[in-house]
Amino acid sequence: MASVACVSLLSEAEFGCEHIATQITQEGGAGDQFKTSFIKTHNALAPHTKGALTAQNGVHTTGFLKPKYMCLGCSEVFTNGDRKTHAEKTGHRFYMESRSRTLFCQTCGDFVYDCGLERLRSSTPESTLELAQKRRFSDSSTDELYVRSNANKRTCAKQGVRGLFNLGQTCYLNVILQTLLHDPILNTYFLGNGHQSHECSAPDCVGCAVAEAFADFNSSDKAEGFAALNLLLASWRASPTLAGYQQQDAHEYYQFLVDKLHSSTDGHNENHAKGCPCFFHKTFYGKLRSSVTCDKCGNVTRTEDPMVDLSLDVQVQAKKRAMGGVGPSATPTLSGCLESFTSPEKLNAGVYNCSGCGGSAQKATKQLRIKKLPAILCMQLKRYEHTFSVSEKLEGRIDFPLSINMLPYTTNPHTRGDKSRYVYDLSSAVVHKGKLDAGHYYVYCRQGEEWILFNDDQVTSVPESEVLSADAYLLFYNLRSLAAAPSQ
Structure with a gap:
């Protein structure tokens, strides 16, 4: 059995923050009064029925997009901004958030966790206040000391996976x-x-x-x-x-x-052409360059546009050779789709007016290349074809790899730099089953070294071979090394 001295080194902080410590240790019954207020507020915010919208003192406890805060000092309910004003006016510094019922310290400006208060809320209502007044953590039972001294602490992260309930065609x-x-x-x-x-x-x-x-x-x-x-x-x-x-x-x-x-990011720039320093822009957005070359005078017109994904054509059978096929029955490949996407395309006269030829209509050659790659690369395999007469879905597998080097599809495909900076690893594959207007989605996601199939709330571990044989609709790849990310 570990000694009490050893247990004290392993235990959690005695108080959530110094302001809670001051509040709870006040003399004259003020500390017990604060604990009573904590429990009453906790019970007032408890939902009456699972999944229902319930109101307590004017605040809905579940289903609210924005949190509300109930003051432990006067039981008034406030929004984020009103809470600050109330605290400055009254000096009430502790509030309970309406959805998760976590404690917020206005002086710290953050949510705080106090192990003593957590034991209060987990105890039975009849024994809560009595337990709080009779026993502090340092006077805990032998069993509690044993558990504390022999438990392994882990980081605040869930080990495992969870499905998502379908809320109706979601x-x-x-x-x-x-x-x-x-x-x-x-x-x-x-x-x-x-x-x-x-x-x-x-x-x-x-x-x-x-x-x-x-x-x-x-x-x-x-x-x-x-x-x-x-x-x-x-x-x-x-x-x-x-x-x-x-x-x-x-x-x-x-x-x-x-x-x-x-x-939703503070300081974001809506004009993508001017660039944006926000996290999501750097993570999801790349840049695509379109080059149009006049067949007559060789004049080149370049435009650059932001891209959040690559939509790759797998429909046209005439492109089967560009997609990696050697015959009518050959399976299209992702690399072949990318080659087709970045291959030169002939434009007929009337589509392009060349400034080098005085603005006259000329035949030209158009080519798309990736100017900048995002950290998270989404690729859509276009399985839907819409014409004036019919809409169709292309069924069948398109071969895709676990890892792919995107350098050949960039504006600098022959660079002599570190080519490993362009390597991406597969992280998820979304599959659509069924017809255009009556289908169902499920997804394979990498979880550590394993692959998991998520079919709404049904979760199944699957082999890598099943993922690679799936009829994928969306593929998500992650840049292998962020530290070596290319800066085009």
Whole structure:
């Protein structure tokens, strides 16, 4: 059995912050009064029914996109900005957040965790206050000392995976969110000092809803699935075309979500052409260069546009050779699609007016190349073809690798620099099954060295071979080395 001295070194901090320590250790019963207020506020914010919207003192405890804060001093409820004003006016410094019922210290300007108060809320209502007044942690039982001295501490991150409940034709949202949740770059951002929901004042902020999903996914000890309700509501309110329970395109939702995450960042620049220093722009956005060369005079016109993904054509059978095929039955490949995407394309006269030829219509050659690569590269394999008469979906597998070097498809394909700086590793593969208007999405995500299939709330471990044989619609690749990222 470890000694009490050893246990004290292993134990948690006795108080969540110095301000809580001052409050709880006050003499004359003030400390017990604070504990009583803490429990009453905790119970007042408890939802009455699972998944229902309930109101306590004018605040909904669940289903709210923006948090509310109940004052432990007077039980009044405030928003983020009003809370600060109330604290300055009354000196009340402690508040409980309405959704997760976590304690917020206004003086610290952050949420705080106090192990003593947490034991109060986890105890039975009948024994809560009695336990708080009779026993402090240093006087804990022998069993508690034994557990503390022999327990292994781990980082604040969930070990394992969780599915997402389908809220009614929301599989398109689930597959994109799972892709983000399993991305190490985004985990570092949202679980670090990324988007701070308690400081955000934007109404129906998508960034806040995504941050909440990351917190739910990583901090809960539950293994069952959870619902990204606030992200769904925020998406509906931000885009009327998404509102309702119709089937949506996962690729379009990814574009929408990236745009809203970019917009949710302080100091972002809406004009992508001028560049933006925000995290999401650097992570998701690349740059595509279009070069048009006049066949007559050789004049070259270049334009550069931001790109959030690459849409690769796999429809036209005439391009099968460019896609890597050698016959009618050959399986198209991702590298072949990229070669086709970046290959020169002939433009007929009337499509291009050459400034070098006095603005007259001329035949020309157009070529697309990647000027700048993002850290997270999304590639859409265009399986849908729409014409005036019919809309069709191309079924069948397109071969894609676990790793790919993107250097040959950039504006400097023959660079003599470190070519490993352009290597990307597969992180997720989204699959669409069914028809255009009545299909279903599921996604394969890399979890450490394993691959996991997420079919809404159903989670299954799968072999690597199953991933590579999937009829992928969206492929997500991560730059292998951020430190060596190319700066085109």
